[in-house]
Amino acid sequence: MNDPSVTILTTVARCRVRMQLVAAARRAGITIPLAIVAVELFAGTSAVAPGPLIAIAGGALALAIAALPSILRVPSIRTSAAEIDARLRLQDRTVTAVQLLDDADPMARLVVRDAATRLSMVSPGRVFPFEAPVHFRSAVAGALGATVLFVVMNAVRDQPVAPPDGSGGIRSAGAAQSGRMGKPPSTAQVGEGAAPSAVAAQPLASSQTPAAREDLPIGHESAKNDPSGQTLARSESATRTIDAAPAAAARDVGAAAGARDSARGATGFAARTAAAAGGVSGTIDANPADGMRGTARYAAPASAAYRDQYRIASDRARSAVAQERLPARLRTYVKRYFVAIHP
Amino acid sequence: MTSIDTVQAQATAFRATFDSLKAEIGRVFVGHSALVDHLLVCFFCQGHALVEGPPGLGKTLLIKTLSDAADLRFARVQCTPDLMPADVTGTNILVDTPGGQREFVFQRGPIFANIVLADEINRATPRTQAAFLEAMQERRVTVFGVTHPLDVPFSVFATQNPIEMEGTYPLPEAQLDRFFFKLNVPVPGVADMAEIMARTTGDQQTRVNRAVDLDTVRSMLGLIRQVRIADETMRLVLMLVRATHPDVDEALPEVKQYVRYGASPRAAQAIILAAKAFALVDGRYHVAAEDVRRVAVPALNHRLILNFHGEMERITATSIVERVLAARGHA
Numbered sequence A: 001m002n003d004p005s006v007t008i009l010t011t012v013a014r015c016r017v018r019m020q021l022v023a024a025a026r027r028a029g030i031t032i033p034l035a036i037v038a039v040e041l042f043a044g045t046s047a048v049a050p051g052p053l054i055a056i057a058g059g060a061l062a063l064a065i066a067a068l069p070s071i072l073r074v075p076s077i078r079t080s081a082a083e084i085d086a087r088l089r090l091q092d093r094t095v096t097a098v099q100l101l102d103d104a105d106p107m108a109r110l111v112v113r114d115a116a117t118r119l120s121m122v123s124p125g126r127v128f129p130f131e132a133p134v135h136f137r138s139a140v141a142g143a144l145g146a147t148v149l150f151v152v153m154n155a156v157r158d159q160p161v162a163p164p165d166g167s168g169g170i171r172s173a174g175a176a177q178s179g180r181m182g183k184p185p186s187t188a189q190v191g192e193g194a195a196p197s198a199v200a201a202q203p204l205a206s207s208q209t210p211a212a213r214e215d216l217p218i219g220h221e222s223a224k225n226d227p228s229g230q231t232l233a234r235s236e237s238a239t240r241t242i243d244a245a246p247a248a249a250a251r252d253v254g255a256a257a258g259a260r261d262s263a264r265g266a267t268g269f270a271a272r273t274a275a276a277a278g279g280v281s282g283t284i285d286a287n288p289a290d291g292m293r294g295t296a297r298y299a300a301p302a303s304a305a306y307r308d309q310y311r312i313a314s315d316r317a318r319s320a321v322a323q324e325r326l327p328a329r330l331r332t333y334v335k336r337y338f339v340a341i342h343p
Numbered sequence B: 001m002t003s004i005d006t007v008q009a010q011a012t013a014f015r016a017t018f019d020s021l022k023a024e025i026g027r028v029f030v031g032h033s034a035l036v037d038h039l040l041v042c043f044f045c046q047g048h049a050l051v052e053g054p055p056g057l058g059k060t061l062l063i064k065t066l067s068d069a070a071d072l073r074f075a076r077v078q079c080t081p082d083l084m085p086a087d088v089t090g091t092n093i094l095v096d097t098p099g100g101q102r103e104f105v106f107q108r109g110p111i112f113a114n115i116v117l118a119d120e121i122n123r124a125t126p127r128t129q130a131a132f133l134e135a136m137q138e139r140r141v142t143v144f145g146v147t148h149p150l151d152v153p154f155s156v157f158a159t160q161n162p163i164e165m166e167g168t169y170p171l172p173e174a175q176l177d178r179f180f181f182k183l184n185v186p187v188p189g190v191a192d193m194a195e196i197m198a199r200t201t202g203d204q205q206t207r208v209n210r211a212v213d214l215d216t217v218r219s220m221l222g223l224i225r226q227v228r229i230a231d232e233t234m235r236l237v238l239m240l241v242r243a244t245h246p247d248v249d250e251a252l253p254e255v256k257q258y259v260r261y262g263a264s265p266r267a268a269q270a271i272i273l274a275a276k277a278f279a280l281v282d283g284r285y286h287v288a289a290e291d292v293r294r295v296a297v298p299a300l301n302h303r304l305i306l307n308f309h310g311e312m313e314r315i316t317a318t319s320i321v322e323r324v325l326a327a328r329g330h331a
Helices: A004-045 A052-072 A077-088 A093-099 A106-119 A136-158 A173-180 A210-215 A227-235 A247-263 A268-277 A288-292 A304-323 A328-340 B003-028 B033-044 B059-069 B085-089 B126-138 B190-200 B214-221 B231-242 B253-258 B265-281 B289-300 B308-312 B317-327
Strands: B049-052 B074-078 B090-096 B102-108 B115-119 B140-143 B146-149 B155-160 B181-184 B259-261
Touching: A004 A052, A004 A077, A004 A093, A004 A106, A004 A136, A077 A093, A093 A106, A093 B231, A106 B003, A304 A328, B003 B033, B003 B059, B003 B214, B003 B265, B033 B049, B033 B059, B033 B155, B033 B181, B033 B214, B033 B265, B033 B289, B049 B059, B059 B074, B059 B115, B059 B155, B085 B090, B085 B126, B085 B140, B090 B140, B102 B146, B126 B140, B126 B155, B181 B289, B231 B265, B231 B289, B253 B259, B253 B308, B253 B317, B265 B289, B289 B317
Parallel strands: B049 B155, B049 B181, B074 B115, B115 B155
Antiparallel strands: B090 B102, B140 B146
16 A cells, blocks of 8 residues: 555645646636637727637637636645545545644544545546536626627628619628728729739739730829829830820729729738729829728838849839830839839 | 554444443433433543433433443432532541541542532532532542542533522533533424333333443543644634634624623633544544534533623524534534
8 A cells, every 4th residue: 555645645736736727727617708709899899800810819818817826826735635625525534634644643644544545546537527617608608699799790791782872882891891990991893804912913024915904904194193104204205195084983993903802812012002003193102001091001022132023023014115015004004013012 | 553553443442332332321311312422422521511401301311321331430419509518529527436536537429429410500509519610620629628539530410400590599600611511401302202201101121231341431531632633623613712702803793792701712622622522433533624513512502601682682602603603614
């Protein structure tokens, strides 16, 4: 038979760890539902989209809050022994034995031996099972209610909104998301043509096929609003036709393209390019992200390699635009594209 | 045989003796198992008990049966107003010696017994009641300047009738405090009454067998004090006793309202000793909180002095003690 003192101390120590674990789990039963509600509340009110990182951080914080008291307030051996006695109805055997572990008196040894006999069969998991906290059901119900409310509110917000004139315009989910993030919802309809995506946002010369070129959004060729364009235009000997008539329509289409791009999960960088290409009156000096106020502000890379590549590509594009016969709107498109991706 | 085995054997013998004594008493005294337990514990703790109850409930029979079952020297003192202290303690009497001389020889009184039954002690005068004081506390008697030690074991079991107060001298608080327990004898139930009738009105008289001899009893008396008690349990006892005082912060509103004086440290001693005895009876070598709960009422109820409001509103000390126990989670 093992030393009774060792048996008692080992069992009490194991039970103490288990007590802390159970206590932390009980607290987590409250803190995790609260964290769910908090994350949903944050997602509903904040401009930042609730990514998985926020959810993970919320869960980790809830677990930390649940575990912190158990870490900070470790119960003493005597306290743990008293708790074991109460759970197993050992009539104070353990707490008395813990006190008498070093006592050589025969009666004390009998107490220790008696307690060790009782504790040798004890399983901490059975003594301290995981139990739901007192208000666990209320907490779970609250979290479920908040989740349902969150989902319903999102669904309502994402529903298409018919314009007052009854034209049946469709607002994309991305536009709705942008609206939730603080950007005023665009009244533009989704037009045809694709704005460059983040992947496509490479500083290359125009390589679209003629068919694709026809699908491109019409740029707003405004030398006043585009100093680089002015520079480009001044450097070119070829004459350019400034077509002011379709400018407004082109602006709308371009904005819609940017919004749609945003709906596809494009970064602000791609949106910026689309906005620039679509006739938004951006200048080189102006902050291109102004058009995406409220979203994450992504800037074009500013590394030396990027700048070199940008310079090579923009030179090629410039020479291509100068040498080839291109419609004016495509010239403007290419020009604005390079404005947008300017390092 | 190791000392551990010795102690274990003694504890086993104690439990067997207790059970056999209880069984023998049960052959004569019907029912009231808890009362018998408390009386036996009081005896093994070498305490004195005040047994209170209406006439005819078997108080005297209970105590007499205990002495018969344990083969102890038993003395009965029927207390009356004209009972003198010398009638209890004994006195010097003038006797003729074989040599023709005359000398004073101490004639022992009934107090020199193992179990003394002071029947209706509240009918004795305070002077006679005081004669019991030294014997109960010091376990010795001093007569004419000579101290005579009392026998071991020694316990005084006094009875009193709570309903007849005419011509009585209520025990003073100092003397009440010397009683280890105050035991109330309730009226038996119908089944117990039927059993009592069957045993006492037939032609067969039940006789008590000797369950244990005097030497065995003496060997067991020291064992109780070896039982261990944890600090937590000790603190429970002390807080319990302290909570009976109306002038402490942790006193309950009922205590502040109805109690004039709380229990003394002697009450805590009684609780712990009795709890140790009950632990042995229960087969343990340590005191548990439930042992304390078991003995708190008989150990405390005669040590609480109620104030005017308590007496006017017929509050009992027992109810106060039970409230204190309930407040400490041991109801």
